[in-house]
Amino acid sequence: MKYDNLLAASLAAALVAACGGGSSGGGISSTPPPPAAPTPSPTSTSAPTPTPTNSNVGNLVADEAFSTLSSGSDISLSVIDAEVGGASVEDRKVAISYDASTDGYTVSLGGQGSTFTSAGIIEQGEYPGTTRYYTESGNSSEFLTISTRGYSQNSANQYVALGYWQRNVLNGVQQETEFDTFVFGFPASSSAVPVSGLGSYTIDIFGALSVVGTEARALSGSGLLELDFGTGAWRVRTTLGEFPLADYGYLSGGSLKFNADGFVTSNRRLDGIFTYTNLDGDFVSGDVSGQFYGPAAQEVGAAFSGGTGTGAVLNGAFTGKRDNQSRAGTLALTNIQGDTVVSGYLAEALGTIQDDLTPAFRGFYGNTYTERPFTRIHFQQDGTINVQLDGALVASIEPGELVSSDGAYDVYETTTTSAFGTAGLPLTARIFKPGTANPEVQLTYSSFGILEQEISGSDYLQQVRRYFTYGFDTPEGHMNVRSGSASYSGIAVGTTTNSSGLAIDVDGTSSFVVNFSSDSYSGMLDLQADDGGTIVDLGTFEFASTITNGIMDAANFDYPTALSASVQSLNTIIPVFYGPDGSEIVAPFSILRGPPNAIGTTTITGVAVAIED
Template sequence: MRTLLTGGSGTNATTGTFSDSSASATPLVVNYDATTRAYTLVAADRSASFGGIPGGDTFAGPNRNTFFYDRVLPTTQYVQGRRWYSVRNVAGGSGYVFTDTAFGIRTADAALPRTGMAGYNVAMFGSAADADLPNLTDFGGRGLMTVNLATGAISASGTLDYREDYYIAGRPVRTGSGTFSIAATLSSSANVFAGTINLTGFGTYSGALNGRFYGPTGEEVGAAFATSDGTGGYATGVLTGIRDPAIFATVPGLATLTATTRLDGIVYAPQFLAGPNRDTYIVYDPATQTYSYFPSNPTNAAALAYKFGPGQIVAANSNAVTTAYATTGPAGQFNATDTVAATFFNPGAGNTKLALTYTSFADVIVTEARGVSNQSYAVFGIGTPSAQMPRTGSASYDGIVYGRGQSATGNWSLDGTSTLDANFGSGTFTSALSIAARDRTTSVVTTLAPLTFSGSITGTGFADTFNTFTGNFYGQNAAEFGAFFSRNVTDPTLGTLGVTGIAVGKKR
């Protein structure tokens, strides 16, 4: 990208003037001397050498030339993304030339796989000369690239953060966020691909992207791009990424586990914990069909777990939806005299209420020898791998509610439906619970006003601001969700009661 800017980027307090801007793909030769650790760059209209051991991530050259690497890019072995950055003084301003390039040890044409799917965790950085801002705008982001090696179809998407290049006191630096999307095609005979890239957030930019795969068999990817907004603004940048087998790995369902597996989740056990806790867990052994429930602390020895297996099933209280258990506390432990009643939601296609593949929950009531009973809930399952967590787009989920209501004058069993709408691009969610409360003494059912929640998605989990609705995504590509909820509600008939329970669901 080339552009002229009135004044200089970084110091313009009011709208500057970009002129004579352009951006296009041009050939660049990168030579590297491993002995001196020096680069020589040769373009059609200029050349430069950057020698010596680099200080940090930047090679400084003569005549205000810089060849630098941005730390937003991943640490790669075979490919590197850098920018050759030149500045010159012009009358009344500055002239900038950016050459963004991905280079390295390319995969031989014959060595690039041509069957199956490949997924890459990618990152990019770049800059825009946008007339809406007085200075250059720098941006960086991360996302996911998928490659159909048989057809050559390539797609990628992710999120961007951008920041105005301004460092003078007196007004805030302009920042924001946006997205990127890529659609490209891999050559059927050579290790090259080309396509289009779209950027949003500081305007709407689109343009050409060109890249290759790097490493012995395409372990890494690199590409450079040049875009425009159609009204005189230009943005260029570079992208690199690393292949991650987990992106297309099959996530097993609960019913198909073949080895003892720790099922991470959220437990609310008020006798042990003040609130919902993500560090507690359940272990399932498919060989013995036994759940080990750790309600208090993950550092506890295995002997402290409550165990629920075939020998503890209460057949009369079990059905296609739930399995009931009755057992005692762990033998030889301080709680060995506890009596325990538990209800586990059955995973699999046979559940007539809601067929979940990766998610389940448990309602556990522990009664101590002195007669005091404590009820706890656990939502658990096969968590979504971080590599499969969506970063853009949205999804809607439908499911059920299970829980209890309690006040000074009564107790209720809760049933109902749940919805969750996730915006993965913005990292936000909303949820609504429609609940029917059945009086445990009279069996009278009262429909409560819907409960609504909203909050943030972080990693593979989510929570509202007050931690009254907190959960995780489960399964292949966030196929399901499970959450714990707790809130006080006021009903015109029942008065004020505390409602606590579990919401689970799957994608529509």
Template sequence: MENGQAASGALTIAYDAGSRSYTISTAGRSATFAPADLVESGSPDFISFEKLGTTSEALTLTRPGTSGALTYRYVGGGAWERATVSGDQLDFSYDPFTYGIETPDTSLARTGTGVYAVSLVGARAMEAPYAMAGSGTLQVDFLSGSLASSGVLTSIDVGTGLIKGIGVYFGEASLSSTANNFSGDFFMDDGTRFTGGWAGRFYGPEAEEVGAAWHLTSADGQVAAGYMLGRQDGTIEPVNWTLTPLVFDQGFAHRFSELSFTDLGGGRSADNAELLRSDAYLGYDADTATYRYLDTARGIDMDFSPAQLVAAETDARLAVYSFTGSDGLTYRLTLNQPGAGNPAIQLSYASFGRWERAQASASDRIDRWFTWGIRTNGFQIPSGTGEFAGIIQGTAARFRGGPVYALSGTSNFSMDFAGGTFTGSLNPIGTSLSDGATRDFGTFAFARGAIDLDAGLTADIVNNNNAYLGFFEGALYGPRATEVAGSFGMQTENTDSGGAGSSNAAYLSGVIVGTRTGN
């Protein structure tokens, strides 16, 4: 395949009722397809026309209907194909489009959320042309004009029926504030990363259906294009695009850092401290404003409702929930308050939480920190570099017993988005819960920081001698990676040689949340 190109453009389709023919025009080319050109499509979803000659042409249209992945009442999809063979060279063009009964500009909703089940049809030029098919969901916030669609997109060898590649796609777009049209960026990755665009509109008197055309190009010269059709589907749960506020049910899987210790007195003094990191889940029920904390591996499953909010401890910075379980133990959930009113840090997409269990007669106190929120889609990771500044929250306890510390402090990140790496440092400050004394634990560096394709972050925490002290696990948050958050667990001294550490050595567990400060 050589000289492949993919782009968007204007196309018109006109139907002549008298002759029952379709005329397609784009880029200075035009063709008319009449009933005499009808051929078997091989699928109940499509109507196909074909004209053979020096330049062979075909038109494929979706059939109208009220149900099914490709049969719609108001929107249709189509593709005009042209192929010219000269010697061993094939010149091929594929023009996908959508058409139908458009929602009038003045009738398009400007409030609320729409959720659509969508299907995709397309073609891809690799070493030869291949078909593409996919499915996914599309969500639109009519008030802000934001759209997003994601799902699966498969490449298929038409001759053999074999799948050549299975990829994920993601599209983001902006809806015009005055007209029924949207456009934006479109991406796919099936081992090869594609970038491109899409544009479309809503169809039906109340935007019951949606249609869009998309195109893609890879760095190695592959191209693809197609169309997307969809209808509103009330069985699909919408997702939150921001934490300010949460308006839909949603679950947030996360990694946590946990410090467990023998409580020697009201959480202010500890012995036998240990660190743990693992997976858990925070769910939100929008109808009841209730959070569910779940850790199936450790038998934890509990709800924190508004009735359990501790008013005396809740303010613009933190929301604190607490209850006594049937086992007689106290459980607490503390969540950062999102939005501009938080005096500690203003976050819209990232947040942090703390889950605690009081000490039982046969087991230690548990103090667990985690971050959660609206993660950056992997396709939205920006290019270039970015600087972030953050704050620390957490808990510390000494190796050999002594005071428990509440952690604060600062952190910074230098992201190389293009290279998939980052560096930075954290400076945790402890305040003793026993006597209020302050302890500066020092400044530690992030080493071997990596940004994965899903916007996840991992790094080792090291001392000035590059000795391993602990871990950082987090992610980028927000549609443009404007925020960062993650949990960390570490010790202040390296004990790899088998030493027990000094009497002042400590375990630290907590979270870092931050915002982007510059390029």
């Protein structure tokens, strides 16, 4: 068996222990003879022996009670095929202490627990850094596994260990299991955790997945925990392997995603959300709680647990070490590090005024693109910003093309690429500034840009406006952990036309109300236009739709008559959550004003941004 399968295989053996697990041994030891009377020793005049203290979690030499971060689940399963009959997440706080005299551990919940000594070791040394203990009494059995070395690591952890404690009660062919994962060790002081810069930790993840009606599975895998200590954001993006417990198989693939995101709290701990997607497409989401370990925060550990609310439960933990070879990527637009690629959506409008036709104004049509992602923005190391729309590079904006940085936008005068139809034509690019320098809305994880182009000839004027959004969107499933409702407020900007067909600027306010309990949202845009200094009230536009696995579905604005699917994108808004906890919303939109496909019809096309109140 490979070492990287150890923890999962250990869990498999434990969960189906009733099918032939450990035994209590046999034989009766003879009574040992009484010890000889001790010979008195002369009084020592040497210095007293120093009291031993612990400094390595894998080599404990003194009694110690540890604080833990833990997660638990209760599982009912068949010992014949490991099919789960019921499962639930349990909020339990495991305590663990080490006894140097017995070289053993006591684990407990609420003062009630079990002691595991060296006499109960059933596996040690075969897999470096891992020790397994076993006890049984009647139809009950318990397993304790302590691991100080992750399966992706070349050496053991010094400051943090991962443990899992399992209690089984066998009733015929049914097994009732309480399963708790936890991490413990020597936490870093808050002053030891950096407050600026980037950091990364190679981590090893382990857990138990229970889905009612299917075979119980263990999970394991490795990944990279990336941190931006300045903004406090952190994330994990990796895939895991699944180990069915009855047939001891192994399942892997890119669809088994483990995503975790969160923040470093004010006391320098980790707080966040995880989502795991299994082979059946279930999104198992829940909370992550972690902290740093070691005098210089060299190691990290965390516990996580969650469910779908429909019969799938996952709890587990991860530990890891600082990785100075792997560079953390950009986690916030306010702190772009090196080459960074982000994606989003697009709303665009194109209009033509042609003097040799009657009427001259042919229309100004907006469109929103629901493909995900439609835009890709590449921030290069040298400061160049490449804008791709639907896979085509439409603009390469260089730092030297910046002409203004006043107000809410950085404004560039650049030129088109061939993807616009003709390369080298003048193009104005406006990039909405992230961060505190923006006087309108202070975004951290999302933003948008505007590409403006006007092409004129002897008898025509073509006007193009493209509103592209981008950023670090909230992973699918993360918002499933939230309940109740939340409100978001911000601004909206865009373009429409006046009666002559000339493009005029639109601005206003945006608001969203998200009901996480009912998986729905609603919103409103209150818009006005500036027509040569005259302010025109465009009205209030409402919308509402559903949320699927934490992703807001596109919504349609009200329209006097039913619109066919082919023109619905002219009257649509696409809100997207951004940030580790969905604290920002960016939404490209197009609002139809007039009969579709009619000469002279116009739209209001733009983007709304909002921050959670």
